[in-house]
Amino acid sequence: MTIKKRLFISNLLMLVIPAILGLIIVVVTMFAVMEISGTHDKIVFSLAIIIILVISAIILLTNRFLTRFVFKSIILPLDTLIYGVRQIRDGNLDYHIEYTGKDEFEGICSDFNEVAQRLLDSVNARQKDEVNCKELIAGISHDLRTPLTSIKAYVEGIETGVASTPEIQKRYLNTIKNKTLDLEHIVSQLFLFSKLDIGEFPLYLKKVDIGKELSNIVINLTEEYERKGLIITLTQNVKDIYVQADVVQLRNAVVNVLENSVKYKNREQGKMRIICETDDNYVAIKLNDNGSGVSEEALEKLFDIFYRTDPSRTNPSNGSGLGLSITAKIIEKLGGSIRAENVQEGGLTIIMMLPKYTEGKRS
Known part of the structure; x- marks a missing residue:
């Protein structure tokens, strides 16, 4: 009835x-x-x-x-x-009930809209995961195939006698070694990303003076990156501000951003300005290079796995596209967030936000 x-x-x-x-x-x-x-x-x-x-x-x-x-x-x-x-x-799934009554049904309709929104978010997340999975497979296939093809070609060159002199053979073997290192790097990065993604990568968290730690990172990396054509300067820092972080992974997050700037710098000598500032609840680490920046569309995809601004992936030496994805995962695991902005004068800024540590707890 x-x-x-x-x-x-x-x-x-x-x-x-x-x-x-x-x-x-x-x-x-x-x-x-x-x-x-x-x-x-x-x-x-x-x-x-x-x-x-x-x-x-x-x-x-x-x-x-x-x-x-x-x-x-x-x-x-x-x-x-x-x-x-x-x-x-x-x-x-975009449908929402517009109910203006002031009775028991008001709460029911509000709950309906919330459930519908959660369902929509879940479906969108699943679709995004499916797209990322396809891009992951395509990216792995391409980035592994390129060095493997080179290794195969140089091995065949040695076998068939194309490398007829010791000097040529040594050059071939060095190339094979370098391509093997490229493969090892890609697999290691992929392993790290997958562990971070599924939450099985251990983070050794401790209370860290972010200003001192950032200074140490810059001091230790300045000379290495000058040789790579990137001048690093810490133009603004904080004192006696603490975060809860894994020092090694925080350093890796910064290094990945620096590597990205080295790969895509558009001049012989690039520059990276690092700024650290704070507000009531968060510490912001801004890494600003003087490269060419990226398109507005690319800003939203920079931290997607295997995304590169070179859509045809014709330049494998520019990396696998995993670096910024790993950085985003690290910052996320530390309870923070990350975003990218174009600089009006030219260049790209990566902004990492970390929650401050106060009275034994992250704020």
Whole structure:
């Protein structure tokens, strides 16, 4: 039995049962009066019939009015919810109920919208994971095939006697060694990313003075990256500000950004300015290079696995596209966030946000 029928029957019985009892009392009373007075006047009987008809009409009208009133406040919201459920069932996950009533259905409709939004987010996340999985397979295939093809070609060159002199053979073997190191690096990066992604990579967290740690990182890396054509300067720093971090992985996060700037610098001598500043709850580490920057569309994809601004991937020496993805995972595991911005004067800024550590807890 539907809710509508139940409400109708319930409402009808609430009116009819008291009315019937009232009519019985009226009829019994009238017959008692007639017996006591000894009169059987037709007028009295007719009057009783009229009273019964009037009461019945009042009952029916009242029932109709109350039924419409109750149905309007219950059935209409139920119809709205039913329509919303059918929209979700048919795949319209963007559908949201607009309910303006101030009653119990307001909370139900709000919960419906929240569930619909979560379902939409879940579907979007699954679709993004599927896309990332396809890109991952394509990226691995390409980045592994390129050095493997070179290794195969140079090995065949040695076997067939193309490398006929010791000098050529040594050059071939050095190339094979370098390509093997490239393969090892790609596999190691992929292993690290997968461990971070599934949460099986251990982080050794401790209270870290971020200003001192950042200074140490810059001091230790400055000479190495000058040889690679990137001048690093720490232009702004903080004092006595602490975060909870894994020092080794924090250094790796910074190194990945530096490597990215080296690979894509558009001049012989690139520059990297590092700024560390803080607000009430977070520490911001900004790494700003003077390269060519990226397109606005690419900003949203820089931290996707295997994404490179070289869409054709024609330059394997520019890396596997895993570095910034690993950096993003590291910062995420440390409870922070990361984003990229183009600099108006030219260049790209990577901003890493880490929660401050206060009174034994991360704020």
